[in-house]
Amino acid sequence: MSGHTASVISPCGINCTTCYAFQRSKNRCSGCRNQSGYKPNYCVVCKIVNCERLAMTLSGFCHECDQFPCARLKQLDKRYRNKY
Ligand code: SF4
Ligand code: SF4
Numbered sequence: 001m002s003g004h005t006a007s008v009i010s011p012c013g014i015n016c017t018t019c020y021a022f023q024r025s026k027n028r029c030s031g032c033r034n035q036s037g038y039k040p041n042y043c044v045v046c047k048i049v050n051c052e053r054l055a056m057t058l059s060g061f062c063h064e065c066d067q068f069p070c071a072r073l074k075q076l077d078k079r080y081r082n083k084y
Helices: 003-007 071-083
Strands: none
Touching: none
């Protein structure tokens, strides 16, 4: 996987390019993994991207974590199922 591809895949595995905030032209989000540039506040405080265990993985993806799928991810999965 190239660096560029990896950068639009969030740690939890969603593709930022499918995100509404990433696609819009006004206040466009710079992506889950991007530290600089605009990001909605609810994503700045994301518990997954900021997870201390994620920092311990080599790949930077949750699937490598020994807690996977943790309560945070299950909660997120539930939200996606209900909303989309
Ligand atoms: S940081 Fe949030 S708004 Fe931006 S691409 Fe990721 S999920 Fe979407
Ligand atoms: S505990 Fe593991 S699976 Fe859960 S958010 Fe952190 S890195 Fe991802």
